[in-house]
Amino acid sequence: MADTTKRFPDGFLWGGATAANQCEGAYNVDGRGLANVDVTPHGKDRFAVVAGERKMLDFEDGYYYPAQTGIDFYHHYKEDIALFAEMGFKTFRMSIAWTRIFPNGDEEQPNEAGLAFYEEVFRTCQSYGIEPLVTITHFDCPIHLIKKYGGWRSRELIEFYKRLATTLFTRYKGLVKYWLTFNEINMILHLPFMGAGIVFDEGEDHDAAKYKAAHNELVASAWATKIAHEIDPEVKIGCMMAAGTYYPYSCRPEDVRAAQVDTQKELCFIDVQARGKYPNHALKDFERRGIDLGMTDEDAQLLAENTVDFISFSYYNTRTSAAPDTECERTQGNAFAGPKNPYLKSSEWGWALDPLGFRITLNDMYDRYQKPLFVVENGLGAKDTVEEDGSVNDDYRIDYLRAHIEAMRDAVVEDGVDLMGYTTWGPIDLVSAGTGEMSKRYGFIYVDRDDAGNGTLARSKKKSFDWYKKVIASNGSDLA
Ligand code: BG6
Numbered sequence: 001m002a003d004t005t006k007r008f009p010d011g012f013l014w015g016g017a018t019a020a021n022q023c024e025g026a027y028n029v030d031g032r033g034l035a036n037v038d039v040t041p042h043g044k045d046r047f048a049v050v051a052g053e054r055k056m057l058d059f060e061d062g063y064y065y066p067a068q069t070g071i072d073f074y075h076h077y078k079e080d081i082a083l084f085a086e087m088g089f090k091t092f093r094m095s096i097a098w099t100r101i102f103p104n105g106d107e108e109q110p111n112e113a114g115l116a117f118y119e120e121v122f123r124t125c126q127s128y129g130i131e132p133l134v135t136i137t138h139f140d141c142p143i144h145l146i147k148k149y150g151g152w153r154s155r156e157l158i159e160f161y162k163r164l165a166t167t168l169f170t171r172y173k174g175l176v177k178y179w180l181t182f183n184e185i186n187m188i189l190h191l192p193f194m195g196a197g198i199v200f201d202e203g204e205d206h207d208a209a210k211y212k213a214a215h216n217e218l219v220a221s222a223w224a225t226k227i228a229h230e231i232d233p234e235v236k237i238g239c240m241m242a243a244g245t246y247y248p249y250s251c252r253p254e255d256v257r258a259a260q261v262d263t264q265k266e267l268c269f270i271d272v273q274a275r276g277k278y279p280n281h282a283l284k285d286f287e288r289r290g291i292d293l294g295m296t297d298e299d300a301q302l303l304a305e306n307t308v309d310f311i312s313f314s315y316y317n318t319r320t321s322a323a324p325d326t327e328c329e330r331t332q333g334n335a336f337a338g339p340k341n342p343y344l345k346s347s348e349w350g351w352a353l354d355p356l357g358f359r360i361t362l363n364d365m366y367d368r369y370q371k372p373l374f375v376v377e378n379g380l381g382a383k384d385t386v387e388e389d390g391s392v393n394d395d396y397r398i399d400y401l402r403a404h405i406e407a408m409r410d411a412v413v414e415d416g417v418d419l420m421g422y423t424t425w426g427p428i429d430l431v432s433a434g435t436g437e438m439s440k441r442y443g444f445i446y447v448d449r450d451d452a453g454n455g456t457l458a459r460s461k462k463k464s465f466d467w468y469k470k471v472i473a474s475n476g477s478d479l480a
Pocket residue numbers: 019022183184242314377381425431432433434435440
């Protein structure tokens with residue numbers, strides 16, 4: 001039975017989220033240039049490449065590059081958006097491939113074919129009453145900008161990004177109301193090639209490069225916010241981070257302090273975007289370590305005057321912090337490696353499962369920023385089995401989402417968190433950012449494609465498809 005007393009606010013934006021590089025494919029079609037995400041391979045060297053440790057700026061023999069084809073959303077978008085509409089989506093989060101608009105990144109004039117493609121996508125969404133929510137850059141940086149300028153280390157990228165943003169806001173005025181400037185901006189600290197096009201030089205101070213790049217992105221983000229509001233005062237601009245509260249491993253003050261430091265580090269960039277200045281602990285840290293951001297007085301003023309309208313974030317799990325001398329089991333291998341929380345179970349990919357942590361994170365974020373929040377990613381990456389009759393009975397995905405939506409509902413209805421909407425990650429199966437696999441599936445819609453690139457790319461509905469449709473139709477009151 002639906003609990004109608006626990007409804008989300010009217011106008012709550014339900015939907016799903018994708019990223020250009022993980023679904024579009026068509027990497028060399030209609031004038032598109034090459035980006036970092038294209039040359040990021042599946043397989044053993046992927047992590048070293050995304051971490052900026054292994055230089056790979058062109059396709060190399062012996063590797064498979066899943067972004068080249070993705071799920072070919074470029075040629076399937078009409079069919080895919082029709083399926084989203086059938087589920088009742090109110091919003092669809094997607095991103096722009098920078099290199100479709102400016103193939104090298106530093107041209108004066110945009111590529112009309114790229115602009116026309118996104119215009120068609122937005123018009124298709126609007127024809128179903130689906131509001132596009134658009135990330136300007138989701139882990140993509142033109143290869144030319146990496147080779148010529150060193151990626152976001154260089155301030156010159158600010159100007160190129162401004163040109164991109166101005167072009168987008170002008171062309172899509174009236175078609176797109178919600179924009180995000182950079183996907184998971186704190187990911188620069190963990191996956192700098194993905195987050196900022198950084199490949200480290202030998203002997204380079206990694207943190208200095210990362211923070212400098214982040215500063216340039218923050219300035220670019222503030223410019224985009226300013227420009228967007230000038231072009232269309234109706235537009236809402238959000239920042240975006242990979243969120244998840246840090247729990248202290250124990251109540252030993254050293255563990256609590258470790259959690260505080262981790263929290264401060266991850267939230268530092270959102271502090272700038274939401275509050276308009278760097279927190280003092282970060283400035284002290286930069287000073288201590290001789291990190292020069294290259295910040296000008298104009299930067300400081302721009303950041304102060306152009307904070308975001310809302311805060312968006314992804315939530316997959318909470319994290320745990322411990323002092324270095326705390327004896328505990330530590331997880332390896334993903335971007336947020338750290339102490340393993342003994343109270344939580346994990347997904348097949350070792351990601352902690354913590355729905356209550358979602359409520360905690362929502363409260364933490366709202367307490368800190370007091371701005372509307374938007375959850376723009378959440379979901380379970382899992383292996384699916386296609387039965388003989390073609391069905392996929394993904395009850396595990398339904399269970400995960402039910403528990404998380406319940407926790408989110410508690411945060412909104414019981415705790416009063418101001419939440420604009422919720423988009424699940426990968427409503428249609430797509431390439432995993434972390435591993436490059438197709439088999440790590442998040443979708444309500446199955447895509448026939450495997451980790452080696454075989455398959456027909458045919459789409460089919462999983463069991464979760466009708467479930468999510470019901471959730472949306474009941475505005476979150478019927479989660480059965
Ligand atoms: C977020 C990213 O970090 O998590 C997405 O914004 C990504 O691009 C998602 O796909 C899930 O991670 P993964 O590694 O399972 O694809």
